[in-house]
Amino acid sequence: MLRLTEVRLGLNHRETELKAAILRALGIPGPELLGWHIRRRGYDARKSGEILLVYTLDVEVKDEAALLERLQHGHHVTLAPDETYRYPVRAPANPKTRPVVIGTGPCGIFAGLALARMGFRPVILERGKSVRERTQDVWSLWRERHLNPESNVQFGEGGAGTFSDGKLHTGIKDRGHHIRQLLKDFVDAGAPAEIxxxxxxxxxxxxxxxxxxxxxxxxxxxxxxxxxxSRVTDILVEDGDVQGRTSAAGGRMPRAAAVRGVTLAGGETIAADHVVLAVGHSARDTFEMLYRRGVHIEPKPFSIGFRIEHPQHLIDVCRLGKHAGNPVLGAADYKLVHHCRNGRDVYSFCMCPGGQVVAATSEAGRVVTNGMSHYSRNERNANAGIVVGITPADFGSHHPLAGIGLQQQLEQQAYVLGGSNYNAPAQLVGDFLAGRASTGPGSVIPSYTPGVTWTDLSTALPDYAIAAIREAIPAFEKQLKGFAMHDAVLTGVETRTSAPIRIARNENFESVNMQGLYPAGEGAGFAGGIISAAVDGMKVAEAVAQKIIQT
Ligand code: FAD
Structure with missing residues (x-):
């Protein structure tokens, strides 16, 4: 199989033109080409007004060696690399121990799937309900203002990304071909092949x-x-709690402790020497339990801000010009960053073209925003988080869980500003920039349900964050005309951008002071997004499998 790169065709090209372009690039007649498939399709919009589709293709030809010999000085044809993902080990016929995975978000699902494929028959525990039942509970908050704290946008089968845009791109490197494997698993499970x-x-x-x-x-x-x-409420620890002890050099060293199982909310215990902790960033009660148990946790930077909504058409025209609305390109997205005078960075987060802003709290008496869309991305509004990066120095305390405290305080404040009925507080961008409260919508109708309360958002975040966002929005206008439009809507607050903690782990993916505990995914601070969380789950599963084989 050969890999052919940089095949460029017009946006509206016909299917047959692709085959003709391959033959041209390879300099062979039709019968020499045995087969081909698209490996990657991007687009190049650098030429003003012109958009080209850029293909990478894997092609099969009759005489590969001769073709490679002939094209050896060309840069666009090489042998296609082997991108097969391979599981590193296989469980013995009757493994003595079954690993436990906590959580069925992308991290837990792919950790579980990898362990199952290697023959380790994992036991997977999820506090929330199966995805169909969970959907009812999510709608119940969005329609009837009734929150189920155990079954919502954050908790339940599929994890936090289930009611999302389902964006599957990521910046992480994929040397081991984990991403390729999991995308194939997605397709086998019913996702469109184009992913x-x-x-x-x-x-x-x-x-x-x-x-x-x-x-x-x-x-x-x-x-x-x-x-x-099946909510995990405790871990069983051999040697009691992890206590510090003094090393020969006089420093504090953790005493070796090992996990031996987990306890569920009903009191049942499940014995396990290998526990994958894939609980996501909203499992605050679980983090507190781990902290009490002495598991090493560090505070970590995250971001806070608002959701912003514009008409999708405005974004399409701005980004795609005359090609706005072209079905090959779909609804346009954007990615913006601004470095503020006060040293803060403001950036767009989790942009959802043609989608809606969603109520994403998992705790009663709190309001949290996020965004989702359907495959068609054909809702009226584009939305994105506009968030400000913060660090542990902003948390107001050195306690490892202080970032969670700050999140809770902001979410509670947003609940009160929204009217204490799960409405989100909202303001028009024009009013926010002018420093006056909004009293109702303009041309952009907010999509958040159960509803919004028009107000002044300037008290919803710390002053430095408000100042940074006030500076960033006009700066974004220079990159995306219309971004600072008066009637665009800000909805608050966006606090669950990533975990405010990291559960430290060693090179074998194990907690640094609790043997057998494998912190994984977004909640443990090692991923951000569906794909990176899933890849982390696979890597942790590999580490668990190798450890089981060795012991
Ligand atoms: P999670 O998905 O949070 O899963 C953790 C699971 O653990 C949950 O199911 C939870 O119920 C369970 N759990 C927690 N505590 C316990 C316990 N004590 N016992 C048992 N079970 C427990 N990312 C993208 O890449 N693209 C997007 O388009 C996108 N859109 C998003 C939209 C929304 C509305 C939200 C909320 C998130 C979105 N994200 C998106 C982020 C993405 O969902 C997360 O990065 C990802 O889900 C993290 O995966 P995870 O498996 O580490 O954790």
Missing amino acids: LYISKPHIGTLRLVKVVEQLREKILELGGEIRFE
């Missing part, structure tokens, strides 16, 4: 729900076990 090759793939909420169900079936078929409504 394997388009540059910014996404699935959308409705399809994600089906994909999650199929992945569950796969794990069960392979001998795994999944238990819903």
